[in-house]
Amino acid sequence: MRHPIHVTSEIGELKTVLLHRPGKEVENLTPEFLHKLLFDDIPYLPTIQKEHDYFANALKNRGVEVLYLENLLTEVLSSEEIRLQFIDQFLAESKSNVNGARETLKEYLLSFPTDQMVDKMIAGVMKTEIEEGKKTHLYEFMADHYPFYLDPMPNLYFTRDPAAAIGNGLSINRMREGARRRESMFMEYIIKYHPRFAKHDVPVWLNRDYEFAIEGGDELILSKSTVAIGVSARTSARAIEKLALNLFKRQSDITKIVAVEIPKSRAFMHLDTVFTMVDYDKFTIHPAIQGPDGNMRIYILEKGKDSEHVKITERSNLTECLKEVLGLDEIQLIPCGGGDVIASAREQWNDGSNTLAISPGVVVTYDRNYVSNELLRASGIEVIEVPSSELSRGRGGPRCMSMPIMREDI
Template sequence: MSEQDQVARRGADSEVGRLRTVMLHRPGPELKRLTPRNNDKLLFDGLPWVSRAQDEHDAFAQALRDRDVEVLYLTELLTETLESRDARNHAITTALAGLHLGDTLRSYLAEALRDESPSELMTSLTAGIRNDEVRGGHGLVTSLLAPDDFLIDPLPNLLFTRDSSVWVRDRVAITSLAMPARRRETQLTELIYTAHPRFAGTRTVHGWHHEHVEGGDVLLLSPGVVAVGVGERTTPAGVERLARQVFHADLAHTVLAVPIAQERATMHLDTICTMVDVDKMVVYANVADSLVAHTVTAEGAGGATEAGAADVRLRVEQPEPFLVAAAKAMGIDTLEQIDTGLDPVTAEREQWDDGNNTLAVAPRVAMAYERNDETNARLEDAGIEVVRIAGSELGSGRGGPRCMSCPIEREPLPTS
């Protein structure tokens, strides 16, 4: 396939078009760096049994391949990207930009990392480097830091590849992760999309340096309709910029801004709802009735540059029930709600276990954790084929099949 054909085929216009290519991250040594002392700082909810998590993830990837989905691994793409000297230098400079290192240690680490192979450098960038693992650069900083303090933090949340990028039609939105502990994830993802030969010619929107938008908050409800959750991680300013960019690039005609009340069991919009068919959505029932959306459309556009995107005038409507606003924007009579669980208690338990964080691999076919019996039964009652996967250890980071996958190519939905 020519490079031009590859570029033409990349992208997604929905959450449910047949999945053709997906990017995953297989759990690796970065998860072995988690301890009860640092897991809160590194924003990972539990301490997984890593070898079991790897087995579960391998089964997840195989289930995708069994459905004719091409599986790309983030670390393999990153290693191949780091074959480029410019990419290596950029990755090293970015990783060492923290103010906690000091000039002596930063200079030593920069030289040491430049001497590493692409594979070794990938591991250093993703699994991190502890103070007691360096052989030089000794001085005041190394003396005052504890031996097990990280000079470069590990990135355990790489597992959730959905957060750092999301494709909107033929462009990839490089997101801006809100928490400092996760910022390097999106910087490395951006490096892959801009420097890996596989993605040559890819056009991007947004970027890690912009207002906060996280991929778990972005749902492609239908061609031209994008819902964005606003809450703990995605800010109103982030939605505003993203809306202007997708309107300016003619990637969407409607953006739904969906405020999310922050509860123990919710964070991103995809922890509340995910699409399983062109007109069906699995929803956390305990918040469904209170979920609203502001419909955002464009009144005008500027030129063909990002500066032009800033000139797009936005029309923001008063809030209305989310499912109602979504159906109107999608041009359908009703967006059917499939509840997690059978009652409020079951719904909360299964939502906490990512019962509604499903990954559609085609219309009416969704991957879900096998342990959520009631939710999966409801999906099947609604005509959805459920591909069950194990997740006892994968779920310890509080994310389901959708969180763990970034679709790179989906077949477009047929137009009526």
């Protein structure tokens, strides 16, 4: 069997992708706790599931193998030993023991069949679910104060962020926000224990126990030799440098990391919310990330004088930097919303720049971003639109909702 992880570009033909179908966790959002759980609105579950199914089917119709995160984890946890280990770690990272309910919650989770237990961990456990006779602490009786023992994980359908495939390995990421930090546990267990991956000894370039944050939405594989990473609200320069050092030590194909600083704001959450690759020489971009004359703060990291240092050189122009690292004479930047002051801001908020390339010049986008989609088509890109009235409420587009694990080389 060929190696189960292989991603050497953003645009190579997509063969296998990892998704998570939104579930009860999005119904456990309430206005009071939206900010804590990193949402701006509450999706309508039946519709968001229909839209997600449409997205998955659009990929399947193009020959893409779709794997579901929850199914892989269920298969991993079919082993009682691993299931108990996972529950203990999950409860510890949920800080359940701080409130003294750990054993009660463990017993409750183990009362479910494995697939339902996984769904319950994702959906969250409410205080009202535990029978009164098993409650021994005052806070447990105060569901009106805070309703959850275990917080729901509504961001999990953005499978791009907890881990990212780079070459034949992965970064398993420490997420910036506490509301998302448990998510990368799922991929950690899948890679370590699922038979599809475990026997291949998949290299982990950076693990989730590293103290500085990095998220997959900031990691873009420009070519076999070059990775672009956003320095953003969710990804730190320290993590980028550590990942670069590890890559340079442990493999030889990737020789450049391009660190691109973007404004740290909710609208510009990750690099892929403002910039994606759609063809060999074409990229989407939100014009607001560039300064006068296209200037930005960009740094190229390469092997340094020894294994503990990187060589850092600065660039200021994104177009020129991309031409340099990709060996191209010309590139085309396709502006989100056509660069119009209203349309570009509106469509970027609705992830107009967050495209998922499934082969060179073929992308999946949200249907609501009609200005950007028509510009892509005018630039020779085939656009596959998916419905997005509810999916877009989570502030992530088709790239955010997908974790490619296998692409053909270009």
